[in-house]
Amino acid sequence: MLIKQLVLRNFRVFNGTHIIDLAPKTRCDNNPRPIVLFGGLNGAGKTSILSAIRLALYGRLAFGLATQQQEYIEQLSTLIHHGNHATERPEEAAVELTFTYNKGGQESEFTVTRTWKNGKKDRLSLQQDGQPLNELDYEQCQGFLNELIPHGIADLFFFDGEKIAELAEDESGNILRTAVRRLLGLDLISKLRNDLMIFVKRQQSSQLVGSQQQQLAELETQIKQLTYKTEELLENADFTKTRIDFLSKDIIRYEGLLNAQGGAFAQTKAQEKQKVDTLLRDKENLEKALRQECDGTLPYALAPNILSQLLERIANEAQIKQANSFEKELNQFLTLLRNDIALRSSTTSKIATEAITDNLKEYMATKPQGDLLFDISEREAGMLQQAIEQESKKAWQRFDLYRNQLADVEKQLEQAAANIARAPEDEQLLDIFEKLRELDRQREALRQKYSSLLEDAKRTKQQQLDCVRQVQKVHDAVRNQHGFSSAFKNAQETINLLDRYSEVLTQARVKTLSTNFEVAYRKLARKEDLQLNAHINPETFDVELVNEKGAVINRKLLSAGEKQIYAIAILEALAKTSGRDLPVIIDTPLGRLDSQHRDKLINHYFPFASHQVVLLSTDTEVDERYFVDQLRDDISHAYEIVFNANTKSSTLKPGYFWELTKEAI
Template sequence: MLIKQLVLRNFRVFNGTHVIDLAPRKRQNDDNSRPIVLFGGLNGAGKTSILSAIRLALYGRLAFGPATQQQEYVEELSALVHNGSTTGERPSEASIELVFTYNKGGHEAEFTVTRSWKKGKKDQLSLQQDGQLLEELDYDQCQGFLNELIPHGIADLFFFDGEKIAELAEDDSGNILRTAVRRLLGLDLISKLRNDLMIFVKRQQSSQLAGSQQQKLAELEEQVKQFAFQTEQILEKADFAKMRIDLLSKEINRYEALLNAQGGAFAQTKAQEKQKVDTLLKEKDRLEKALRHECDSSLPYALAPKTLERLLEQISAEIQIKQADSFEKELTQFLTQLKNDISFRSGTTGKIAAEAIEDNLKDYLAGKPKGELLFDISEREAGMIQQSIEKDSKKAWQRFDLYRHQLAEVEEQLEQAAANIARAPEDDQLFDIFEKLRELDRKRESKRQEYRSLLEEAKQTKQLQLDCARQVQKTHDLARNQHNSDSAFNNAQETINLLDRYSELLTQARVKTLSANFEGAYRKLARKEDLQLNAHINPETFDVELVDENASVINRKLLSAGEKQIYAIAILEALAKTSGRDLPVIIDTPLGRLDSQHRDKLINHYFPFASHQVVLLSTDTEVDERYFVDQLRDDISHAYEIVFNAHTKSSALKPGYFWELTKEAI
């Protein structure tokens, strides 16, 4: 397959008609076409729109996912019509035209797919082959033809973006790869053929049943259809309810943003702030009382430590003076009595001895402290003062210091709370928004209950369908045991068994090929210091185990972001090669999470050889000037730059890239 041209009209950011040539070109004196068509654009310019347009042109509703309902598809299409500001009226319709060649049955034909739609309407689809409109094909037939031409599951391996790479890189469960392998092997077609044969077998069995049994079987099969239809209807209602829930959630988010913009965040905490102010005021009053109490106690002693030190010295000196005075008085009385006793008993000799003792004691008392008593306090009072100054005042200061810091914090919190209250608008200013939010929240909760109820009802209806299906199967099993089978019946049974065996052998062979292709792709893209990985794929579960050179299984969670990206790209290349399809490769923003060495590997060893036609959609930081001028120049057929106009909110394409190739490089 070769995509020759893409025509966009009023699609997403592209206003008007844009014709894009995608066919690789030859350069002068060059026999081979250069495979890469490069698109450059900044984020939001419209690179992803190119990939989305190709997928939408080919697959319609499937481009948005296999579970997309018809109404959702119409809404998605309406959102894709260009909605930028223009000088005239905004367009109400859009279209995509894709021209490609495809070799089918040994004959190469050119196909032109045109998909157009209007806002709020279902799309129109037409298909031309070699310039002739295939009028005999209606919409569903055209879509079926395209699905058979390029199966959607296969196209996922060739048309992908950076998100697809990241999704596969982070897929620890292996579900994404498992689904890709099943589609690649065509097991869905084998399963469809097997189911058709099972229907034939059951019909053969039914024809052998008695009339009453056939009627009962017909009734059961009709019930299975009715329950299946009811389940589908209920699930559609549930999907619609889920859609309403999402819309209401978006509306609630919008009003919450409006509320915050108008001070709603402060308004919602206004009552809490007022309650906080009351608590803080009480705490402030308590702390102020505690501070006053400390001021009334021993705290003042801590304010003049030097003066109070002198006071304690004075009090200590006075105590010594008083003790000396008391001792002198007692000693004087004792000396008077002693002199009288000595003079009375010893006469002159005793008198001389008494005077000598008196003189010595006077000399002794002369060395004792003397001075004026300023305070004249008792030793008990002095001890109390000393206790207050040396111990109580220090503890009082510690408590005072703690209280004043706490008071400063409380006052700061009061200022902040007062500022928050001042910022909050009055309640009546936000009343309407609050009421709208309450109303939307009630509606959303009601829809959530409805959604849960519908899911439960669908579950019960599905269970009834399964019960009826089991009864149908039981009846068929009974018929198979009661009657001999004819040749057609036997052939069908044998074919079913053959299909199972074929599916098993095909899976084993393809899985072996896929493992070998992965190893080759990974070794080509990995750096020397990266792990040397092999892939072991279980042919029954399709679980992938990465095994290093020592045959040890590696936990993919332990790989770096770059290694995971390289692993994912190697898997995609291996899947594409194993598919045997000759399709273009389209990659949107593939280098976002890679380091410079991994980027070099991808630029040099993947892009130029990925396919005969490679469409790269890149920013200026991915395929930068060095890659563009030095490494990809021999492989680039031509390039486009997507330029976004902020005034018109639309993009246009111009030939070239962010940097022009020099004449010497060309």
């Protein structure tokens, strides 16, 4: 398959008609240049290119397998260009895709056009080699396209960065398991097998007696009724789930409105008031502790120099008092000594007395002298010294701690007061609170209804299966009673053959897929990445990642880059195993990858992914270095998507964000 042209008319951000040439151009050097590059900033419309291609081919399936018809019409209406003003909005939009496809060894050119109006079902037309296929109605055209390029297969070739991320983060393996089932074509084998089973049952029904035929008819009727009831219950469950989602969005919107009006502060208003009461008590206790410290020895710590002089003066006075006491006692002794010498009237005694007096004066002159300013006792001096040198320091430490705690409490009081001030009055938010409560009640009721509908559907489905088993028992009984016709035997043998063929095909494809994954991963992984192989269970289709030592690797342990490379390798392996020659379209190709992993993809994946590779990139993914130095020889042509903020629309112009240095693309 080769996509030649895409035409957009009033599609999403593209106003008017835009014709986009997607066919890789033949160059004079005859080197294959498979890449068609689109560059655009976020919101410019890159994803619209991929969405338009998928919509043109698959219609309702482009939005998911479970999309209902009315939901599909609503989705189509949102794809019509909005315009700058409501009055400028177009009423109709269209996408047109022209591609070549080799079917049965013959290549044909197809043009599919899908047109729709606001609130209306889309119209679908198909041309083959320029001739309209008017004999096909809408459903037949869509069925033809689905057979031409099955939706499950196209998912392996047309994907975006979100799909890569989804596959990389899928820890259950459900996404990959579904992709493998589609790849193996088991749905076709299952369809053929079911058709043969219907034929066998019809053959058996012709051999039933009257009572058995009546019983079988009643069971078949009951099966149809139960099938219809099951589908109805599931549809109601899906509708209920949609309403739950809508209510959840409304709740989120009202919660945002509540927060915008101070609802977050209102919810904690009572807590803040309680916090203020606690902080005020703490403040009072701290202020009381600070006053007690001020009444104690704390003031001594405020004047260390003066108090040091005071202690020195008190110590000096203690020496003066000691000297005065010593002099007083000695003078009393000398008085007694003089009286005694006078009685003896001895010249020698007088000389001795004078000598002692003179020596005493000289000795006392060396001792401290002065007035006593404080005249405190030695005990009082010791107590004062301990208070100044030890207790005052401890008091200062406690004071500093209390002071810091008080400052922190006052800061918290200011913040709490501000939070209380920000909180609106309860009456202002009452309507929003009531609306939120009502929405929450409705959502809870719908959740219970949703669970009930699923249980009813499960129970009805079980009853349907019971009827099917009863029908099978009737047929088994007939088969044991009657011989088989030739057609009957052939159908039975074909069913058995299909079962064996499905098993053999599964094992062969699984083996090929594992080999292709190993080649793709080796090509894209860095040397320091884990060396992985993929082991796929052919019965459950569970995928296990195994390292070079044969140990199973937990996907949770892979880095974000390794998960991304693993996902791309799986997609490439699935695409190659499918055997389909389809273009590869990648939106946001290098998201969440580091520079080394990006280099691997640029050099070893994009140029060789397919004969036609459409890349939808921002300027930070395929940047100037990749564009100029590494992809130049692989790019056929490039477009830049430019968004105009005034007109709210985008246009395409040839080229990319940067000009090449040697040749223009």
